[in-house]
Structure formats: structure tokens, C-alpha cells
Amino acid sequence: MNHSPNDLIMLFNDLFREAYRTVLVKGSDEPEYLPASEPEGFARVVFAHGYYASALHEISHWCIAGEHRRTLHDYGYWYCPDGRTPEQQQAFEAVEVKPQAIEWLFALAAGFRFHISLDNLSGGGAAQEARFRENVCSQAGRYLENGLPARAQRFFEALVAFYGTGATLKTRWREDVRRIAPSTSESALPQEN
Secondary structure (H helix, E strand, O other): OOOOHHHHHHHHHHHHHHHHOEEEEEOOOOOEEEOOOOOOOOEEEEEHHHOHHHHHHHHHHHHHOOOOHHHOHHHHOOOOOOOOOHHHHHHHHHHHHHHHHHHHHHHHHHOOOOOOOOOOOOOOOOOOHHHHHHHHHHHHHHHHHHOOOHHHHHHHHHHHHHHOOHHHHHHHHHHHHHHHOOOOOHHHOOOOO
16 A cells, blocks of 8 residues: 555645645654744644654644644644653653554554654653553554544544545554554453444
8 A cells, every 4th residue: 555645645634724724744854833824824734754654643743732732833842852861751651642542543544554652762762661552552442432533533534535444444453452562451452343
């Protein structure tokens, strides 16, 4: 299956350009969110280097940012780059559970391979990697069973329709859980219908 970031740009912009005055665009180095600078302008969700996975991740952040946060650069969030202390990494992991759970489901809907991101290569890695993986898995499972936040649900459904993955979602989800969070209990997984 071909995974072009141009497809994500098209899908995102078709869904959200007019309704939310927001567009998805390829960037160079760092991803960021840029609120509209003019009343009639567009906010921009910028993903790094044209990478498909970066686009999915940045879209997931946008999908859960509230109205006020979407008026702030990078949603007003604190971000400490790679090289975080254990305490900083723990704070990072706490705020990354929902975006990574949504990103995982977007990847699943697109037939794309998801990877957990601890994003702290030169700082000693995860604070508690197994727990983080389980937390992301549990959150994604709840979203899969109960529905995603409204904008995320719309994008998820657009991905399923575009890539034709609806018939295999539950099976692929269970396989992904075993790969991403192998310590997750079988009883925590949504049941296949």
C-alpha cells in the first residue's frame, strides 16, 4: 500500500480547511502548529520533513487541542527537546498518551505501521517504557471501542474509507497490540465481532 503524505494533506484539508480554517503542510526540520496570523488566514499544522508518520502525529495533536489552544503557537504546550531528565521524560509521557493513541488508530486506519515514540534518545529513554506502552494501548482501545474525539473520528473515518481498511481493523488492532504492548492482557483487548 502506498503511503504518500500528499494523501494526508488532501484528506485533512478537504475535511478541515474551511470548517476550521486550518491546513496541513509539509515542513522542514521541526513540526509545529502555527495559528492563523490574520483574521481570514489559515492555521497551519506543519509536519517534519514530509514524513507520513510525522503528519499522523501532528494531526493527532491538532484533533485533541481545544478551541483556545488552537489560537496558541504549538497549542501553548511546554516542550523539552531530546535529552530530557527522568522527571521531564515522565511529564512528556503523561501528555503523549492521548496523541499517540490517536496516531496509532490513524495508522491502523491507513494500513501504516505505527511505532511508539519515546522521543528521548540522548536523555536515557523512557521513564517507564512498559507502562507508557500499556497506557497508550489502553487509551487507543477505549477510543476504538467508544469513539475518538469528534475531529479525530472524522479523520479516522476518512482514512478507513480512503485506504479501504474497515474489514481488517479489529484483526490488525489485535496484532498491533501484541507487537506494541506485548504485556497488555488479552482481556483488555476489544472483542472481535
